[in-house]
Amino acid sequence: MAGRAAVMVTAWALSRAVVVVVATSSLGRGTLFNDPNLLWAWATGSAFGDDSAPELAEYPGLARLLALSARLAASPEAFGWGWIAAMLVVDLLVLLVLWRARPAAGWFWVVAGAALGPVMWLRYDLLVALLALVAVWQRERRGGWAGVALGLAVLLKLWPLVLVPALLLRGDWRRWLVAASATVGVGLAAEALLRGPASVLTPVSWQRDRGVQIESLWATSTLVARRGDDPSTVWEFAYRAFQLQGSGSAALTVVALLVMSVAGVAVLLATSRVDDARLVEVRATGAALLTVLVVATNTVFSPQYLIWVLPLVGLVLAHARQGLLALAATSVVVAGLTQVIWPWGYQALLAFDTGMLAALTVRNLLMLVLAGLLAWRLGRLWAPTTQSRQPDMNDMRT
DSSP: OHHHHHHHHHHHHHHHHHHHHHHHSTTTTTGGGHHHHHHHHHHHTOOBTTBSSOOOTTSOHHHHHHHGGGGGSSSHHHHHHHHHHHHHHHHHHHHHHHHHHOHHHHHHHHHHHHHHTTHHHHSSHHHHHHHHHHHHHTTTTOHHHHHHHHHHHHHHOSGGGGGHHHHSSSSSHHHHHHHHHHHHHHHHHHHHHHHOGGGGGHHHHHHHHOOOBTTSHHHHHHHHHTTTSOGGGTEEEETTEEEETTOOOHHHHHHHHHHHHHHHHHHHHHHHHSOGGGHHHHHHHHHHHHHHHHHHSOSOOOGGGHHHHHHHHHHHHHHOSSOHHHHHHHHHHHHHHHHIIIIITHHHHHTTOHHHHHHHHHHHHHHHHHHHHHHHHHHHHOOOOOOOOOOOGGGOOO
């Protein structure tokens, strides 16, 4: 077993080395340091590109503490390499968790991570994904620690809240709920005391005010329909992203909330009714489904959002008994197309290049396929809880 693990870690190291070399080469145009440079500029009050020192309004308080680590570095280059090194450690921890769950899941992460490319390490989303993965993986064994992991993930990023329906019921749910609630409560109280109560809602306001990002599923039909128009009349740059001009997201957000609500209720019912032998698989499947849906229905689809999805898909693969190939292959293709779109083909996408529009359309359609595969799996696992049979007096033997 140790020899197999060493082979897998070696394959992981080689795949990540290739990604780093390509991303830092002239081909990659320094892609690896885009976001670390943004964090450096904020933490040190420096200019970022043509702008003055940026504000990280979308970052919750705990995430800002991570960004403040830039002040410990002597230069933006030193911070960039230090950040990438730290994220590589997190990347390795994800691998080890999935390998512990099942070696095949570890191999999935080796391939899927390489397919996604350098975006894995640019921001702190990989750390959030690791915490979310641990929260689902350890829910049955260590409910309290699973609750703490989920609470920390929520304090870093809002999306892990969607995992609650998959984790709430059954098992030692009281300890889990107390641990998760206490962690979030203490973190929010600390931020309110240090930065003021309004700061707690700043990330929510940032996301609410954003338009429809051009990579989102909602924007795909518009881009295809207007591919012959001047691109500058279709998109605009705002909120550090390219979005459809004049696009409002209020109505689409309502639709997304309805979809997530229906899916959340379905996952709750599934976890409440399934037999104990399949509960762990149902939790993992429900968590992965809800995460895919929150990405697919979001009006913003940044490339790093795939980091939220892939580790949880790996956990599903660790517990699934059949249908593994379709789920794994779809996930890897989605990750690979995401890397093709960003960073390598993004300028072509902004110019409405036919090939990039096709890649974006296929990637977004495959996100729906991925959601469908997970929903189908959840439906097959849905079954009433098996009641333990009471002993029959006729079965007694003297």
